[in-house]
Amino acid sequence: MSEKEVKNLEAIFEARIARDEKIEPKDWMPEKYRQTHIRQISQHAHSEIVGMLPEGNWITRAPSLRRKAALLAKVQDEAGHGLYLYSATETLGISREELFDQLHSGKAKYSSIFNYPTITWADIGAIGWLVDGAAIINQVALCTTSFGPYARAMVRICKEESFHQRQGYEIMLTLCNGTPEQKAMAQDALNRWWWPSLMMFGPRDADSPHTEQSMKWKLKRKTNDELRQQFVDQTVPQADILGITVPDPDLKFNAETGHYDFGEIDWDEFWQVVKGHGPCNKERMEARVGAWERGSWVREAAMAYAEKQAKKKVAKAS
Amino acid sequence: MKKDWPLWEVFVRSKNGLEHRHFGSLHAADAEMALENARDVYTRRNEGVSIWVVESKYITASNPADNGEFFEPAQDKIYRHPTFYDLPDEVKHM
Amino acid sequence: MKDQDLYNYILGIADNSLILGQRLGELCGHGPNLETDIALTNIALDLFGQTRSYYQYAAKIAGDGRTEDDIAMLRNERDYKNVLLVEQPNTHFGHVIARQFLFDVYHLQLMNALQHSEDEMLVAIARKGVKEVSYHKRFSGDWLKRLGDGTDESKQKIQEAIDHFWPYTDELFDMSDSDKKMAEQGIGVDLTALKDEYYKQISEVLEEATLTIPDNPYSKRGGKQGIHTEHMGYILTELQYMQRTYPNMTW
Ligand SMILES: [Fe+2]
Numbered sequence: 167m168s169e170k171e172v173k174n175l176e177a178i179f180e181a182r183i184a185r186d187e188k189i190e191p192k193d194w195m196p197e198k199y200r201q202t203h204i205r206q207i208s209q210h211a212h213s214e215i216v217g218m219l220p221e222g223n224w225i226t227r228a229p230s231l232r233r234k235a236a237l238l239a240k241v242q243d244e245a246g247h248g249l250y251l252y253s254a255t256e257t258l259g260i261s262r263e264e265l266f267d268q269l270h271s272g273k274a275k276y277s278s279i280f281n282y283p284t285i286t287w288a289d290i291g292a293i294g295w296l297v298d299g300a301a302i303i304n305q306v307a308l309c310t311t312s313f314g315p316y317a318r319a320m321v322r323i324c325k326e327e328s329f330h331q332r333q334g335y336e337i338m339l340t341l342c343n344g345t346p347e348q349k350a351m352a353q354d355a356l357n358r359w360w361w362p363s364l365m366m367f368g369p370r371d372a373d374s375p376h377t378e379q380s381m382k383w384k385l386k387r388k389t390n391d392e393l394r395q396q397f398v399d400q401t402v403p404q405a406d407i408l409g410i411t412v413p414d415p416d417l418k419f420n421a422e423t424g425h426y427d428f429g430e431i432d433w434d435e436f437w438q439v440v441k442g443h444g445p446c447n448k449e450r451m452e453a454r455v456g457a458w459e460r461g462s463w464v465r466e467a468a469m470a471y472a473e474k475q476a477k478k479k480v481a482k483a484s
Numbered sequence: 485m486k487k488d489w490p491l492w493e494v495f496v497r498s499k500n501g502l503e504h505r506h507f508g509s510l511h512a513a514d515a516e517m518a519l520e521n522a523r524d525v526y527t528r529r530n531e532g533v534s535i536w537v538v539e540s541k542y543i544t545a546s547n548p549a550d551n552g553e554f555f556e557p558a559q560d561k562i563y564r565h566p567t568f569y570d571l572p573d574e575v576k577h578m
Numbered sequence: 579m580k581d582q583d584l585y586n587y588i589l590g591i592a593d594n595s596l597i598l599g600q601r602l603g604e605l606c607g608h609g610p611n612l613e614t615d616i617a618l619t620n621i622a623l624d625l626f627g628q629t630r631s632y633y634q635y636a637a638k639i640a641g642d643g644r645t646e647d648d649i650a651m652l653r654n655e656r657d658y659k660n661v662l663l664v665e666q667p668n669t670h671f672g673h674v675i676a677r678q679f680l681f682d683v684y685h686l687q688l689m690n691a692l693q694h695s696e697d698e699m700l701v702a703i704a705r706k707g708v709k710e711v712s713y714h715k716r717f718s719g720d721w722l723k724r725l726g727d728g729t730d731e732s733k734q735k736i737q738e739a740i741d742h743f744w745p746y747t748d749e750l751f752d753m754s755d756s757d758k759k760m761a762e763q764g765i766g767v768d769l770t771a772l773k774d775e776y777y778k779q780i781s782e783v784l785e786e787a788t789l790t791i792p793d794n795p796y797s798k799r800g801g802k803q804g805i806h807t808e809h810m811g812y813i814l815t816e817l818q819y820m821q822r823t824y825p826n827m828t829w
């Protein structure tokens with residue numbers, strides 16, 4: 167294909183997206199669109215499955231059978247989300263195993279929030295409330311993204327997510343209506359999870375070089391800072407209902423803008439955790455790699471069995 | 485040689501009377517496992533009463549590059565649609 | 579307590595589901611791949627669902643203000659009545675499958691028989707349980723065959739797991755005093771009557787899986803009497819952690 171032809175195709179492609187047409191896997195797409203989508207969707211998938219670990223940490227210790235079942239179902243949902251997203255990525259011509267390799271080798275990133283430890287039961291409440299809450303804000307925006315398989319996965323995921331945040335908030339509510347000790351546990355969790363939750367929306371717009379392209383492809387419908395603001399605006403009143411305090415002395419409602427002003431994120435911490443220096447980066451990777459390696463003989467056995475069965479079938483038929 | 489579990493497409497009938505609809509994909513070593521995995525992955529919330537699975541490699545898909553010759557010729561066959569025919573309002577049940 | 583035997587009987591069944599569910603809960607997020615992870619979690623969820631019905635019923639019978647959670651989480655180790663089999667660790671995936679299959683076959687027999695109980699509540703729980711456990715058995719049985727007739731490595735691993743758990747199977751059919759009384763009244767199930775069929779079914783699947791049926795050397799038992807393996811204390815440490823650390827609170 168000549169350069170001119172490619173330019174022409176690109177123009178048609180961009181026009182389709184501008185008209186809100188969906189792009190499907192077999193459609194022609196610019197190589198950069200494909201690569202960007204592989205990177206972003208798989209990053210999202212990795213986040214879902216690494217995200218199982220901090221919460222999975224509390225399944226055996228959940229304080230009641232009702233909470234245990236809900237948490238188990240929630241963590242399982244995250245596995246499902248990972249699965250849907252890996253499948254969406256696979257339509258772009260890369261296998262799940264290759265994507266796992268990228269995760270395990272450290273080449274691929276996942277959401278840094280999961281590199282923080284869950285040290286009390288209240289952390290499970292805080293994650294559902296804040297982390298799933300932040301994720302939902304990102305994900306709702308993605309339900310109308312341009313790449314069909316990604317958008318469809320997001321629609322299914324958003325439907326399933328709705329119970330996650332409620333589950334977390336209910337845990338927090340119960341703690342805050344409980345004994346002083348329980349309420350202190352809830353406050354402590356908010357103190358530790360608030361800032362990392364704000365970091366989930368990524369660097370400031372000024373430091374986010376891909377934003378313009380991503381907006382064009384509808385991979386982003388709002389900028390990082392817009393989404394972060396939306397999160398703060400919706401979450402602060404929820405903290406008020408709980409009767410616990412957001413750990414930000416600069417936080418106050420701005421009647422003029424109709425939004426909450428809030429303090430500066432510790433960007434050094436943000437970048438350090440991204441680079442692998444968070445409290446649990448190593449543990450999370452060891453858990454993922456370990457599970458994959460320990461499972462290798464199992465996956466092989468299933469394939470060997472399937473082949474034997476298929477041969478038997480053929481032998482019977484002939 | 486290490487072989488990975490192949491990819492399968494999952495179709496679910498949400499309730500009797502409806503057609504099977506494409507729900508998504510998954511990995512499985514064989515058809516039996518694909519069915520079970522589909523049950524566990526795609527019907528956790530009571531979404532289905534029947535499941536089909538087919539290994540993805542057996543699906544033949546039309547090529548978007550052929551969309552012109554494949555689909556556009558049908559666009560001007562307006563006489564296939566009931567609104568093409570003018571009937572007086574008095575005619576009922578038609 | 580008026581119905582002490584019924585109460586004991588229910589705990590005998592419930593504790594098996596609870597402790598096995600607890601073991602499966604440890605695996606969530608650590609399975610050989612996503613699909614298997616999701617499947618095993620479904621089994622755990624079924625088991626915890628069953629335990630809630632049982633403990634709620636037990637709490638009603640006890641009638642002393644204790645809740646399902648008090649009963650599930652605040653007993654001493656000697657008062658847990660689960661069989662030793664279900665408390666054994668997830669050493670590797672072969673152990674998970676072997677333990678599951680050896681339990682599922684029994685569990686399905688029990689659920690089937692319990693549908694004919696004189697106790698309406700137990701009938702209702704069993705009717706739901708039959709469907710769930712049928713699927714568990716199908717899942718674990720299929721995997722047993724895959725591992726047995728898969729690679730040399732998987733065959734060796736699953737055979738080792740079956741051999742390891744075999745001595746724990748006989749206890750499934752032990753009858754405690756409460757079990758006996760409940761069976762006499764038509765409420766409970768006569769477990770001894772299930773035994774032959776159990777080993778017949780297990781042997782058939784093992785054969786199909788090209789595995790060797792172990793010859794039973796000596797049985798390990800005690801769980802039903804509250805005498806557990808050394809693993810149990812650690813399971814309870816996690817299960818009871820919150821309830822013990824923060825007594826008398828609502829979660
Ligand atoms: Fe998530």
Ligand SMILES: [Fe+2]
Nearest residue numbers: 214243244247
């Ligand atoms: Fe999710």
Ligand SMILES: [Fe+2]
Nearest residue numbers: 244298327330
């Ligand atoms: Fe979630």
